[in-house]
Amino acid sequence: MSGQENKRTGAEIIWEVLGREGVDVVFGYPGGAIMPAYDAMLKYKIRHVLVRHEQGAAHMADGYARAGGGVGVALATSGPGATNLVTGIATAMMDSIPMVCITGQVSSKVIGSDAFQETDITGVTLPITKHNYLVTRVEDIVPAMRQAFYVARSGRPGPVLVDIAKDAQQATTEFVWDGSPVRMPGYRPEHRAGADQLKSAVDLIDHAERPILFCGHGIIAAGAGELLRELVEKTGIPVAATLLGLGGFPATHPLSLGMMGMHGEAWVNQAIQQADLLIALGMRFDDRVTGNLKTYALTAKKIHVDIDRAELNKNVRVDVAIAKDLRTALVEWLPHVEKRDRSAWLSAIDAMKGDSAVRDIQQLPDDGHLYAAHVINDLWRLTKGDAVVVTDVGQHQMWEAQYYKHDRSRSLITSGGLGTMGFALPAAIGAKVARPDAEVWVVVGDGGFQMTMCELATIAQEKLDVNVAIINNGYLGMVRQWQEFFYDKRYAATPLLGPDFAKLAQAFGITGVAVKKRGEVAGVVEAARRSGHATVIDFQVEQEDSVFPMVPAGADLDKMIRRPSPIVETAAD
Amino acid sequence: MFRRRAFNIESLTVGHTETPGVSRMTVVVETDEYGARRLEAHLHKLVPVRRVENITVAPSIARDLALIKVAATGEARTHVMQLVDVYRARIIDVSPESLVIETTGTEDKIDSLLEVLRPYGVMEMVRTGRVAMARGAGAAEKPAARVTQVAGAHDASAGSV
Numbered sequence: 001m002s003g004q005e006n007k008r009t010g011a012e013i014i015w016e017v018l019g020r021e022g023v024d025v026v027f028g029y030p031g032g033a034i035m036p037a038y039d040a041m042l043k044y045k046i047r048h049v050l051v052r053h054e055q056g057a058a059h060m061a062d063g064y065a066r067a068g069g070g071v072g073v074a075l076a077t078s079g080p081g082a083t084n085l086v087t088g089i090a091t092a093m094m095d096s097i098p099m100v101c102i103t104g105q106v107s108s109k110v111i112g113s114d115a116f117q118e119t120d121i122t123g124v125t126l127p128i129t130k131h132n133y134l135v136t137r138v139e140d141i142v143p144a145m146r147q148a149f150y151v152a153r154s155g156r157p158g159p160v161l162v163d164i165a166k167d168a169q170q171a172t173t174e175f176v177w178d179g180s181p182v183r184m185p186g187y188r189p190e191h192r193a194g195a196d197q198l199k200s201a202v203d204l205i206d207h208a209e210r211p212i213l214f215c216g217h218g219i220i221a222a223g224a225g226e227l228l229r230e231l232v233e234k235t236g237i238p239v240a241a242t243l244l245g246l247g248g249f250p251a252t253h254p255l256s257l258g259m260m261g262m263h264g265e266a267w268v269n270q271a272i273q274q275a276d277l278l279i280a281l282g283m284r285f286d287d288r289v290t291g292n293l294k295t296y297a298l299t300a301k302k303i304h305v306d307i308d309r310a311e312l313n314k315n316v317r318v319d320v321a322i323a324k325d326l327r328t329a330l331v332e333w334l335p336h337v338e339k340r341d342r343s344a345w346l347s348a349i350d351a352m353k354g355d356s357a358v359r360d361i362q363q364l365p366d367d368g369h370l371y372a373a374h375v376i377n378d379l380w381r382l383t384k385g386d387a388v389v390v391t392d393v394g395q396h397q398m399w400e401a402q403y404y405k406h407d408r409s410r411s412l413i414t415s416g417g418l419g420t421m422g423f424a425l426p427a428a429i430g431a432k433v434a435r436p437d438a439e440v441w442v443v444v445g446d447g448g449f450q451m452t453m454c455e456l457a458t459i460a461q462e463k464l465d466v467n468v469a470i471i472n473n474g475y476l477g478m479v480r481q482w483q484e485f486f487y488d489k490r491y492a493a494t495p496l497l498g499p500d501f502a503k504l505a506q507a508f509g510i511t512g513v514a515v516k517k518r519g520e521v522a523g524v525v526e527a528a529r530r531s532g533h534a535t536v537i538d539f540q541v542e543q544e545d546s547v548f549p550m551v552p553a554g555a556d557l558d559k560m561i562r563r564p565s566p567i568v569e570t571a572a573d
Numbered sequence: 574m575f576r577r578r579a580f581n582i583e584s585l586t587v588g589h590t591e592t593p594g595v596s597r598m599t600v601v602v603e604t605d606e607y608g609a610r611r612l613e614a615h616l617h618k619l620v621p622v623r624r625v626e627n628i629t630v631a632p633s634i635a636r637d638l639a640l641i642k643v644a645a646t647g648e649a650r651t652h653v654m655q656l657v658d659v660y661r662a663r664i665i666d667v668s669p670e671s672l673v674i675e676t677t678g679t680e681d682k683i684d685s686l687l688e689v690l691r692p693y694g695v696m697e698m699v700r701t702g703r704v705a706m707a708r709g710a711g712a713a714e715k716p717a718a719r720v721t722q723v724a725g726a727h728d729a730s731a732g733s734v
Contacts, residue, residue, distance in 0.1 A: 127577045131620040151620060186623040310614035313607075 008175040010138040010168045011040035011263035014102065016175060017145040018046055023073050025433055026102075027051055027060040031077025032117055034104030036059060036169035036444050047432060049462055052454035054081050056426035058088020061099050063430030063556065066413045067388055067438070069223070071098045071152050078104050079117030082163070083124065087420060089159045090128040094417025096221060098157035100148050103174070103218050108136035108165040121163050130158030150182040155189025156308040157221060191309060191323040200320045201279075201303050202336040208301070210345045211237045214260070217244035217416070218282015218306060218326050220409045225249065227330035234334065236342040238349065242283045244416040247406035252385070257349070261289040263398040265342070266549045266560045267352035273558045274348075275300045282306055282326050285315040286417070291557035305329045330461040349364060359563045361404075370518055372396055372471045372541045376443065377403040377471060378521045383529070387439040389432050392424035392448035394478040396471035398547040400443045422451030425468065431453060432464045439529065439550065440465070446498045456508040459534050467528045468536040473543045481546045485561065505536035514538040561562035578615055580604060584702030595623065597705045628707050635705040639683045641664075641674045644694035653693055660686045671696060 008016060014037050025047040030038045041048060051057040054076045061072030072092075076085050082103040092099045106115040119443045122134045133144040141164060148160040168373045176380055205211065219228050225248050232239055232255050239249045240260040250257055257268045269291075272278065278300045283289070285304075289485065290296045293315060302318035304311075305326060312321035322329055357363070361373040376399050379387075385405055391414040406412045416424040424444040432440045449470050459466055480494040505512030515524050515537055528535035548563030575582050581603040602612060609627055610688045616625045645653040652713055653672060657664055662676035680703060687695065723730070 087732070184620065187620045188617070308618070310611070310618050313615075314611060 006175050007172050008174050008384065009170060010141050010164065011036035011170070012043070013042055013138070013141045013173075013175055014145070014169070014203065015046060015293075016177070017142060018073065018445070019044060020177060021145070021149045022070065025049060025064070026073040026075045027057040027430065028075030029054050029057060029077070031079075031081045031082060031104065033078035033106055033166045034075065034081070034102075034169075035077075036166060036279065037075065037102070037104065037164075045477070047433075048075075049429070049458065051426070053452065054084035055087050055422070056429075056452055056455045056458065058085045058099070058101065058152055059091065059420075059423050059426035061101070061432035062088060062092045062095075062097050063093075063390060063413055063427030064434040065097050065157075065430075066095075066427070067098055067410055067431035068434030071149055072102055074101045075098065076101070076103050076315075076447070077117065078106055078121070078163075078166075079119045081117075082119055082121040083486040085126065085161075086124065086420075086427050087422075089125055089161065091418045091420040091423060092159040092416050093128045093130070095415065096157050096217065097159065098152040099159040100145075100152050101159060101161045102145075103161065103163045103164045103474045104169070105134065105136075105163045107167040109167065111136070111165065114465060121161065125161050125396040127383070127417065128159070129252075133163065134262075135162060135164045135168055138168045138173045141168060142175070142177065144368070146182050147184060150184070153185065156306075165405075182283055190307075190325060197320060197322050198332050198336070200254070201322065202333060204277055204301055204303055204320065205279065205333070206238075206338045206340070207237060208237075210271075210275045210300075210348070211235075211277040211279060211342075212257070212272060212275045213237050213239045214247040214278060214280040215241040215281050216249040216281055216283025216306075217248075218249035218280075219245060222282060222307070222326040223409070224282075224330055225327040225409045227327060227334070229253075229481065230334055231330055231337065233309075234339055234348075235337050236340060238271075238346065240272065240344075242286070242289055242416070243401055243414065245283060246401060247409050247411045250407040251405035254292065255346075256568060259401050261546050261553045261557075262288075262291070262553075263336050263402065263549070265353075265356060265402075266562060267349065267354065268353045268556070269551065269557045269560065271349045272297055272300075273556075275532050278302045280304045280306075280318075284311045287315070287553070290316065291551045291555055291559075295556040297557075361563065366518060368517070369542045370516060370521075370539065371545060372473070372539070373403050373545075374513075375471065375521055375539050375541065376400050378518075379441065379443070380404040382522060382525045383439060383441065385411075387411070387441045387505045388428075388435065389418055389441050389443055390414070390424045390428035390431055392443075392444040393419045393421045394445045394476070395473075395481065395545075395547050396443055396445045396477070398478075399471075402547075404443075421445075421448040424448060425452050426455045426458075428466050428468075429458055429462070429464060432466050433462075440467070442466060442468040444468065444470055446470055446474065446501070447496055448500070450496075450498060453504070454535075456505065456510055456536070460509045461469060464534060465532055466534050468505075468534070470527075470536065471541055472501065472538050473541050473545065474498070475543060477545075478547070480501050481550075482543070484544070484546065485550075486552070501536055501538035511535040512538070514540060516540050574615055574619060575600075575602070575612075578612065580608070580612055584703045586704050588704070599702070601703050626707065628705055632708040633705050634708060635703050636677055637680050637683055637700055637703050638675070638677045639687070639698060639700040641676070641687065641690060641695060642697040643672050643674060643690050644670060644696050645672050646670060649693050653690065654687055656686070662686060684691060 027049045056073040061074040065072035106118045122132045135144045148162045152160045238255045238257050240257040303320040304318040305322045309323035391400045424442045428442040474529030476494040502514045549560040586599045662674050665675045666673035
């Protein structure tokens with residue numbers, strides 16, 4: 001092949017590299033500085049999903065990565081296009097999601113001159129990307145993009161941004177691709193722990209009387225769910241999950257305790273406070289998980305395994321800290337840990353449940369009101385737990401975590417660390433594109449839905465079968481709940497007027513239905529499931545319901561506010 | 574990164590190293606041992622950072638360079654020149670109204686010179702901040718607080734220090 005045949009423009013090189021990195025879809029929005037790349041796109045087979053706002057592109061790339069396990073790609077222009085990605089990038093950074101954002105930049109000759117639509121986006125995204133690149137020469141596009149994909153998916157994954165000047169996209173150079181591994185001298189994604197750490201960990205596990213395993217997001221990211229299950233079944237140790245760890249271990253497994261932390265079950269948090277060993281796998285002891293650090297799990301020794309060394313001993317001091325890929329760590333542990341009878345500890349945990357089952361909202365008598373928790377529990381039963389559920393942020397997110405039992409990795413997609421409202425709808429689009437055969441449900445509040453509802457147009461244009469359950473209580477519910485508990489019911493700026501969501505959906509050419517009674521839930525959900533196209537369901541639920549139990553922010557983990565139960569209160573009299 | 578993780582930089586110097594394309598930064602941060610470990614781990618994570626050494630308690634040499642402009646004429650000028658000798662500093666510029674003194678040494682030595690010069694009228698001063706290096710052939714791996722060395726590669730278009 002002559003050299004001439006390998007000449008490509010920078011814009012073409014972008015697509016050549018994307019194809020070779022295994023990218024089959026990008027989520028984007030065109031604009032001036034990225035136009036050369038868009039023009040070149042027509043020559044390549046990679047699918048492009050046109051979003052309605054660049055924030056949606058970032059969340060879609062994120063949802064695509066979370067659902068499918070690959071790297072999500074978002075494409076945007078310079079200036080406002082790039083800054084609109086910021087919330088989505090920060091969301092992916094907090095939750096360690098592999099994502100590559102490609103932005104157009106003004107021509108290298110005018111960078112720094114406040115040119116039209118110029119923003120220093122590598123400066124802006126410095127603290128919210130794992131790494132970023134400003135490319136001003138066409139020859140640098142291949143190495144920068146290859147490194148971007150390598151950095152995004154290796155070690156602790158994260159978002160990487162590549163900002164490419166318009167003149168670099170337009171210039172031509174020899175396209176050279178060799179499949180050799182990327183070399184980056186300063187970047188060490190993997191660590192190796194010594195044999196002594198293996199021995200200390202195994203000793204602690206074998207000698208613990210009251211151990212609990214923590215399943216964090218790392219289990220899912222590392223694809224270590226099966227290994228965790230083997231470890232659990234060999235050792236008999238029960239598992240509590242973080243919000244992002246849900247699905248990493250089957251929720252319906254007898255040794256699954258469910259979610260821990262602020263809105264975890266009270267008895268799970270009590271068990272943590274009484275444990276003598278915590279084995280934390282791929283999690284970061286977020287404040288939502290620990291409550292007051294000064295009183296957190298004081299009786300427990302702690303083993304912490306995380307691929308990111310900087311997470312070890314960050315919030316909680318631990319006895320054995322292992323910076324390692326979870327699969328590697330669990331494969332090492334499995335032959336060494338002992339099978340033990342843990343029935344005494346398991347019955348002790350069982351005893352902690354006390355009246356929890358009675359207080360459960362599912363036990364409330366049908367008083368004609370529609371409760372969000374009932375809707376979600378019905379959704380779980382009707383979808384047989386098989387759906388990919390994408391949640392937004394707030395009360396509905398916690399009810400989903402409590403009442404939709406996730407048995408499989410990557411079946412719950414939610415913004416955990418950043419808590420980004422408006423995440424669900426676009427992330428669900430990404431999830432559906434990544435897994436077209438999966439049944440995808442959005443569970444979203446009326447507040448978060450209104451932040452990014454323009455993406456209904458994307459659903460319509462792409463003809464995606466994504467069903468949307470709006471948990472509509474007419475309030476910014478979680479903030480309202482905090483106002484009720486901690487601000488003497490002063491509802492500052494939380495009552496929220498929404499549109500007629502069913503009519504709104506219809507305006508986008510999407511089926512829209514409103515549901516006001518429990519009895520209607522099953523029929524509407526089943527119809528949506530069978531329809532083969534998107535349906536938006538406006539569940540008009542009880543307005544001033546709260547998520548229980550709850551550890552107030554900064555309080556001790558076992559000092560929970562419990563759901564007031566008419567049955568329990570009466571029995572106590 | 575320092576700002577994001579709520580660390581305050583006391584001094585920062587950057588310069589070339591023996592390897593082309595690799596720069597070395599000496600960063601002074603006031604923190605405790607826990608903070609120092611956290612900082613070291615976070616610095617390690619930055620993609621362009623090749624090596625991080627905490628040299629606070631390791632045997633090390635630290636130097637600071639200062640240029641001090643003093644208003645000294647007549648008899649005062651003689652006194653200042655004597656002090657410069659005592660401190661093994663140098664006079665590198667002379668004008669009718671002022672002298673510029675160059676001095677290298679530990680921060681303490683420079684502070685002390687500055688103190689004795691102050692009565693003669695310090696018009697202006699500039700300091701490099703601390704540069705430091707471990708003694709002997711290698712760098713000791715001892716955890717503790719304060720001085721951190723960062724060697725960063727400034728590869729083509731890399732940007733995250």
